[in-house]
Amino acid sequence: MWDIRTPPAGDLNQVVVDPVETLYEFDGPLIFRTTIGMVDLLMSKVTAVRQVSIFLACQTDDRTVQALRAGRLSVFGAFDKASYWLIALDEAFQVKAYWNCSKADVPKRFFAKPGLGLFHWQKEAPDSLEQAFALLAIKFKGAELTESGIPFGKLKRLVDQSFETVRKLLTPPQLANTKSSTFDLEVAPLKFASLVVAVREPVFNMPAIRRIKALDSYSEEDLENAVQLRGREFAEKLVDVQSRLRRQEFDDAYTRENFAFLDLLASILPDEDSYVSSVEFNASTATGLTTVVFEKDTARSIHQTVQGADGRRVVETGIVSGVTVKSSSIRIQSIRGKDVTCIFDKDMFDELTGGQNVLHRRISLTGVLTRRPRRDLLEVENYRLPNDQGIFA
Structure with a gap:
């Protein structure tokens, strides 16, 4: 695990880090994007030791930064990489030392809490692209x-x-x-x-x-x-x-x-x-x-x-997959993935099927449900068909 006593990999000969896109700041840039050499970096201040600031840095790209700024990606997710650099910067943002680190080398407290966006007003954000x-x-x-x-x-x-x-x-x-x-x-x-x-x-x-x-x-x-x-x-x-x-x-x-x-x-x-x-x-x-x-x-x-739904009144929604005139029933494939036999009284069944083909149509039904291993049973009390906009009236 890294600490300040870990021998640095080098000092980059006093290179000055120039934040090209500041994403979060408070008395100075805290999370920002920069370029060192040919490497596109995302950097976050994680601690201060002996008058230098320690930044966690990882390689980044446009897609990651745009998602982070828009609240589509958490700060944790933006820094979720296999390898990192820890970089010590002085007040002029000159590199005083740097360390190459694997994820296991970086103290866990240096990572943001999962699920949090860049700003406090952003909703919970996912932790991966x-x-x-x-x-x-x-x-x-x-x-x-x-x-x-x-x-x-x-x-x-x-x-x-x-x-x-x-x-x-x-x-x-x-x-x-x-x-x-x-x-x-x-x-x-x-x-x-x-x-x-x-x-x-x-x-x-x-x-x-x-x-x-x-x-x-x-x-x-x-x-x-x-x-x-x-x-x-x-x-x-x-x-x-x-x-x-x-x-x-x-x-x-x-x-x-x-x-x-x-x-x-x-x-x-x-x-x-x-x-x-x-x-x-x-x-x-x-x-x-x-x-x-x-x-x-x-x-x-x-x-x-x-x-607790068995034997109670529920609303089922699905696609009609079969019609049986003899028993005044239809079979639907519910949106929950279960086949359901739906039994109507004769007048309601005739109203539903008279003059129209309901096979393969969406339907919403209210009735008393009986759960069964192979095919559930619904004793239908009323039904709704969608309008031209696909909405159940």
Whole structure:
């Protein structure tokens, strides 16, 4: 571990450091960008010793600095590198000494607290560029999820959970009942020190999609826009859930109306026996990046809500995947990924199906839920179909 008694690597012959872009200052530049030789550096003052200031420095680039300034990346994330320099500067910003350091050599107190942006008014920010620019990112934290490694079995379970959840969240409604080969997602390299799964962009198998007659009218742009919309809707729901939990407004009416979303969310949140201590979501929206963190204590409320839904009135939303006239029922694939048989009284069923084809359409239904291993059952009390703008009236 570095300390001031560590022999320096050199002194750079009294080179003067010139801050070319000051990002944070108080009685002088505290976090700034500069160039020494041909190296683009981000520097942060971490301590003062014997009338010199010690700065932590790492290589940087435009993308990192712009994300840091905009609040899309935390200070911790901007300095999350494998190697560093510690640089001693006098009052004239002349280099008096420097040290080459690996991350393990740098005292932990020299790093900013994770999740904090450059300025105090900025909201919680992600700790990696992968999260900052992802369509959707999920970050798991836990004692066994470290930078040096993750138990293989736990890694597989978290990746499988992420895969199932993200596909349920982002699959365009048009592709809800198609084979999995029609739609995939490109992810960034997995990032350890916790586990970050960051979705970069959707991947469509257009030849396979074109072979489905009902989907022939959709362009790749249409499907990409549908994925973006699903991501924005998810981000808005996350913010709403978190704010209601904080305001203690997580009442029966809200949980009934949002049951399908909450059930899906609960599938990836830590429970009492989980080795995961928190889950962080980062999602791009029309107004910027949304970051929401659920700690284990917060997740408990959501788990309790969805576990108590059996035999209660809930709202299900999904895509109609089958219609059975004989039993006055339809089958939907819920947004929570579960198949649900929905039973109507005859008059309501005739009203829904009379004169229109509801197969493959989105639908929202209110009724009493019975959970079952293979396919849940919903006794329908009323239903809603979306308008031309895709909104349920």
